Amino acid sequence: MNTQKSGVGVGVIGAGIMGADHAAILSRHVTGAHLAALCDADSERANRVAAECHAGKIYKDPAELIGEPEVQAVVIASPDHTHADLVLACLEADKPVLCEKPLASNPGECQHVVRAEMKHGRRMIQVGYMRRFDPTYQDMKRAMMRKGMGRPLVLHCIHRNPAAPGTTSDSVLASGAVHEIDIARWLLGGEIVHAQTWSPIPGGEDAVRDPQLVLLRSNTGALITIEMFENAGYGYEVRAEAVCEKGTVSLEAPADVRVRYAGSDSSEYPSDWRPRFALSYRNQLQAWVDGIVNGTSCGADAWDGYLATTIAHACIRSLKTGQGVEIKAETRPEFYR
Amino acid sequence: MNTQKSGVGVGVIGAGIMGADHAAILSRHVTGAHLAALCDADSERANRVAAECHAGKIYKDPAELIGEPEVQAVVIASPDHTHADLVLACLEADKPVLCEKPLASNPGECQHVVRAEMKHGRRMIQVGYMRRFDPTYQDMKRAMMRKGMGRPLVLHCIHRNPAAPGTTSDSVLASGAVHEIDIARWLLGGEIVHAQTWSPIPGGEDAVRDPQLVLLRSNTGALITIEMFENAGYGYEVRAEAVCEKGTVSLEAPADVRVRYAGSDSSEYPSDWRPRFALSYRNQLQAWVDGIVNGTSCGADAWDGYLATTIAHACIRSLKTGQGVEIKAETRPEFYR
């Protein structure tokens, strides 16, 4: 029903859950932009999402979408292992890109992307760590800054999904814990210099390691605990508590509607992240589009994306070796300040 | 920064808090429409809001805005006593209109508007009872419908503002309680047939009556209690609990960020309705625009607006007389089905 074609022409790569979501948000909740093109290897899926979201053009090959003149900016929501190459292609085409997390499959690839952007000479890349745009995380950060709270000493993070069929011991960290890693860096400042991972092992050494517990240490001295549980059974939930010198700030699961029935008072959990972070994704896309129009940047940049993946991979190494892993604190390049 | 001019051209009458909000939402959060014009008797205010929201044109006289060819649909957010005449002018100009609540100053005026719309022969009017578009009220309604809950018997409503300097004993009901009246009708079905109002009187008989308690009876037998407190001091809060035969459903104030500090665990209240109902206003405007494009209607219609004001005025009469007031249950005209 929305037939506007004004504003920035955005192309979305990938029509899976995340891509379809980005396409829908672009077509319904973002002003100053329109969904110019969509691409997915699965044509049927591409056609269905394109129809729902009034995409201008449909492609199978992401390279063609990136090359399409009406596409002025690109959202990458294809499988993780394709991210790095697609981001590089966008850089080459000189088109701003919002890449779903993680930025790349491993720290080396991330570094490659960072170097390419620096060589390009202008900031083109935002990484989809959408929690930075979540109103409740923003409220949390504001509350942590209040006069009298003192420095943050510990941050506890809990991140649970009801079920994640394809979970591997690595993906719990590389694809799940990266959200916690990024938001911890954003909330606390400082840089992570040490990581250690554990997992309960009632399923035996060969089972997928889920849940996992991570302990990170920042160069400010602060500690971060993360519980990742991809198959927690009951629902999707994200919580956090920042323990400061004189008080704490916590972020709770929303519970605005409560049902009293059959002996209990209950509130519902969503079955995935979309209801919880619906506004975050909208705000992220709107801010990204606004930034393109205004020539400013916001959110997590490629350097942040590189660090999140670097830290997640240190956690993976720790899980494998059973030892803590040092992370070399690198100075943020001038380019990313 | 958003320069799009595509979609439905909307004119907003009034650049006060509500008008400015509608203008901002139209320019930032609604797709398929643009802010074609804005008008306010106060030129400075009109200019400021128009600049912030990229309004195409600025008027002092609402009649000119309504007559402007680029304005295809109108949002009325001017003072309450102007609503009826402006709605009638929109009807005359054959332009769809979203009128802030209340629809008119009194039941008679509302009835006049209803008749004019019926004579016009096509549904043109939506009244800004935005809670119908609030995700939590929608969740509440869904939960009330669950198998096993049984019929709703009682609905408790609480509605508090921190301070409302211009409050009168009448405005507490005509301008505040109408929200509760409309959402009660929407949640419960049935029609209100009896109203009674009380107020604590520690300030004496001459003081503004605030808070007020209202008891409504529906023709289904259900009872509704409303506490309206315009000067509650502590913050803006809306709560509700529907008591059904086998359970209850309650809507609570959001408390997603909690601060532990200096001996207490606390969450913050906003100082007005905007944070609480931000999404409701967005969703309402988007649905209204979509309805214009698609030729459908949604939300509270003129008949609902007429009933809300009729019931509020019965509450006012009850407050004055100290007696309960019968309300004649009228059959919804075919036109509004």
Added chain:
Amino acid sequence: MNTQKSGVGVGVIGAGIMGADHAAILSRHVTGAHLAALCDADSERANRVAAECHAGKIYKDPAELIGEPEVQAVVIASPDHTHADLVLACLEADKPVLCEKPLASNPGECQHVVRAEMKHGRRMIQVGYMRRFDPTYQDMKRAMMRKGMGRPLVLHCIHRNPAAPGTTSDSVLASGAVHEIDIARWLLGGEIVHAQTWSPIPGGEDAVRDPQLVLLRSNTGALITIEMFENAGYGYEVRAEAVCEKGTVSLEAPADVRVRYAGSDSSEYPSDWRPRFALSYRNQLQAWVDGIVNGTSCGADAWDGYLATTIAHACIRSLKTGQGVEIKAETRPEFYR
């Protein structure tokens, strides 16, 4: 196992739920007293409770228990209609008495008891409005007194049971709402001067009226709303919120253990009042025993019991007539100050 026989010898009349509870508390949680005797018309029940609670003697006839020399003080927990006569018998025997609420079946009987106590010349009677001894109600009252809160304007009370098979339209008020009436008087001060009662009637005019809504007005101008629901289905719950000039104080259902499971976050309700008010009953009995030893009195006296029943019966009359009922504010006799 507890074989102590020191301290005040207490006789308990009635071995039903309430009597058994009082007996158990006396034998397990109260110091300075022992359960000297127990009586119940049902010998088997009396024997069972007496064995569990190590009661010294067992009677069928309450008069004999009252006459027993080892019984120095009496707890009355027999059916409501027997209260007045038994209290009078205790007065005659010059034995302090803690009478379960209500003090008597109707205001006239209560008045008779009050006069008898005044004639006796010494305070002998406490009425079992145990909420006055509840730590959370006490916390609530303290919070209402805080500097800056201002005067209480409205008190909302909610009182629900999961099921009450023998409920009558009258007992909802005479036996249930009396708790709310007493605690409202205790929290707010002032005296109730007007009562009105409503009930949703989806079951028709002949059905038992449950739930019921009550509105009381105090001579301070404050208003009290009460929702009584004896067959609320889901569990036992008591809540309250005092709305003061500058803030509110609410008393919530405890939810200290929460279970996240199968899509929801839930806490459990008890199936009756005992877990919620376990401490209140203990504290009440201990304070009563301490008062006997120290020659002081505390809790609700016969005058309070008279007023609670008087107000409840005004509510009953209102339910029957559909009209508000005035209650003559009587001056508390010097004897009860």
Added chain:
Amino acid sequence: MNTQKSGVGVGVIGAGIMGADHAAILSRHVTGAHLAALCDADSERANRVAAECHAGKIYKDPAELIGEPEVQAVVIASPDHTHADLVLACLEADKPVLCEKPLASNPGECQHVVRAEMKHGRRMIQVGYMRRFDPTYQDMKRAMMRKGMGRPLVLHCIHRNPAAPGTTSDSVLASGAVHEIDIARWLLGGEIVHAQTWSPIPGGEDAVRDPQLVLLRSNTGALITIEMFENAGYGYEVRAEAVCEKGTVSLEAPADVRVRYAGSDSSEYPSDWRPRFALSYRNQLQAWVDGIVNGTSCGADAWDGYLATTIAHACIRSLKTGQGVEIKAETRPEFYR
């Protein structure tokens, strides 16, 4: 006012905060026992507490109290370093003893006590891990056992005090974390086999290490995280969450009275553990007294006390070395089954 002298004669060693509390509970809330004697090196303190609690006799020397014939059982609430010797003296006097945690200053001393009790040939020692008697921890355990929850995988524990002037890096663990260690063992079953401790270090390496984070691994594979913060500033709070295969059970800080005032909704924290665990201490003492009368035992025994201290000392070693510490899982002796 309570002058009863029946039941078990209990002597309390120590009239500091804990000793005074035990004495008060014995004199007011426990049946089947009386406070036969009290001792403290500080006579004034001893006299004051003895007067308040109607202690029969007052001593300076604990040996005399233990030897006093009217003292049939002993509560030890003197400084931690005195515990072991006093427990041994009670064993020698053949008097049942409830010893405040920790059982002794270090694992070696604990082991010595355990051996002495085994040699004595009859169970005489209970250690004051009172949380096992807390109704909410008991509810939590019950909820964890529910059909469908699956095995516990992770237990998160948070334990904060507003301020603890004398805190040392060791006492955070030896005196504070021992509560978490004991309750974790009680909730999860299994035995702790590995411990690791961290602390944020914004105060530098020389500062007292507070807060501290502990990670324990059980021989069932389950993991336990503990946050201990003795100077958390805002209040006393204990929370926990058990993460099971299909759901979680959490224990929250009570928040039954909520105040809405000046922009926030808040509930209060106590300034120390006494309000939170008042019932636990009462229930513990009552159960201990009942056990003496009935010849049964309950609560944490000397073996549990030995393990809690052993694990806490492993945590201390880990904090010092920066390495994880293995704990040899020992088989519970037949004597303690």
